[in-house]
Amino acid sequence: MDRKVKTVIIGMGRMGRLRYDALKRHGGFEIVAICDTRDSNLDGFAERKFHDWQECLESVELDAVIVCTYNAFIPEIVCSALKRGYHVFSEKPPGRNVADTLTMKAALESSGRILKFGFNHRYHNSIIEAKALVDSGLLGDIICARGVYGKAGTVNFESEWRNDAELSGGGILLDQGIHMLDLMHYFLGEFSSVKSVVDTLAWSGIQVEDNAFAIFETDRGQIASLHSSATQWHHRFNLDIVCTNGCVVLDGLITSTRSYGEERLTYYRKDLNAKTGKLGRPSEHTLCFTEDFSWDIEIKEFHDVLTGAKPLRNGTIDDALYVMQMIEQIYAAGRRGGN
Amino acid sequence: MLKAYDYIEFNNNNVPIHNELHLNNEKGIAEQFVRNHQVNEHDEIKECPICNHDKSIVFSKVWEIPYYRCESCWSIFNFISAAVVTAYKQNQDLIDYRLSESYQSDASLRRDTSWEELLDWIKFRTYRYLERNRDLDVIDYGNRYYALIDKIKGSNICKQYELRNSIAMNYSNPNNPIGQADVILYLNNIQQSVDPVRDLIEVGQSLKQEGLLFLSTRVSTGFDILTLQQNINNIYPFEHNLLLSKSGIEIVLKNAGYRVLEISTPGLMDLQYVQSNLEGIHKDNLFVKYLLEHGDQNTLSEFQRFIQKSGMSSFAQVVAQREVT
Structure with missing residues (x-):
């Protein structure tokens, strides 16, 4: 393609606006239309505006669709766009459940188009550096990984769409924990067993979980543990990757709200001879x-x-399907209480 | 921009990286050479050779050689001719001293851990940018330590190793000179340069288009240098003719046709340098005097970490790539 990619964005809430800005900064996209059911989300933009996504896809000549809607609407929009011959970039999660993801996989396979999901955390500086560090072999092989991803909650938390099971399909694990799960998969590969506890421990007014605890094991005996929490009462991102010759600690994450703290990667090598004197x-190295x-x-x-410059490496339909299958396993193995 | 800092909580029993006796002996030889090669310098305002700002002021004088500080980019430099620096580098007394058994074995003992850390850093960053860190063609400029040469050559980073512009050339003659390298190590060289852009252009001709330049240097904006100013005792002519600031490093590399991938200041020695030269702190610098007199070990460690993290340590590590032509 030797011209700008004609693109529409369906869903102009917070994520749609973030993607809008990124598309503009890139310069290789021409945003030909934006679509949202709410007028307020369309205010201030010069592009052609639609309230109905189907009308938008029918009315505009385009190459690609960016899908930033509630989870419940993602599969239908993605499948429709693919069937019309458009490439698609969709926010995570890839639908509300595995069935949704499989539907999109089938649509993709018959379309011959590109479908990429927004597993955005792989592109954070600390993750890029940690991946290079682990793959460089400097610290040996991964023994285990521990991840905590937590939210502080909000005054209106219980009424947010994310906690409406019909719209979201799941709670904090599907909304935020999915990123940590994708990172576990990214670093460790596939898991062969899952143990979990999933419950609503504090937010009694929601239909979905506010905490998920999971332990995974790979065929090679590597262990990963995940705690996804809506009761951290503080924004927190922390991932430790323990290797045979050292350790990587990721702490904090630069986000638009800057509320997860400075993004840092600290690593150290095994030092049984106490070269530092203690x-x-x-000795620690921090980026x-x-x-x-x-x-x-x-x-x-x-x-x-x-x-055509590069193949799709991240956010593939297989990545999406894998994490959704893991989430369903976590739910199936660990759900308790009244969820 | 990547910021990076290292943190090593050294026990007091650890051996310092520098040997005062050797440093003083090197300085003695250097001073004799410098006093025999005095240049006619005037204290007038001079243009900065790095950023071309028209106002540089005298920062210090060492053995009558004035050092200037650019008021814009904060780099520090003297105005010595290339011929004098070449003669200094060929000073046989200094070469013999630095290649002596006692000098080499002492350096090996004191620096072994930091050299291991350096190799780890090169392995990590090479993998980060090239997606491989084995069997690379490496050119090493100016390395004068036999043990470090052996360490690099013996590591799995190297397929071929070539030493250039070093007093230890006889120790490591290349069988097959490398035309263009995957990695060039340009460690602690630029501080001796009188024309860094020209030198880096020349270096770049031996670097593959996608290859990496690893450059390290003392920097002019480090805590110890700005605190001790003319009283810092380990900056002297003609060993140090140019101390670039962080922005000076970026300017020089850009002008030489490089793209800076990262600059980090992981130096660990700033506080140690100042502590070992307390009488060199200006009498009006009360905060630093108070800190060093009253700060406990934890406070001083945290302060050093703050210096590193904030890009204000006086040792910088740079990774750069040639601009696509």
């Missing part, structure tokens, strides 16, 4: 990041795939 206090380029890198990757 056993248990090996810290003050800017978030993840949205730009992710959109660039989408553009590179559309123009």
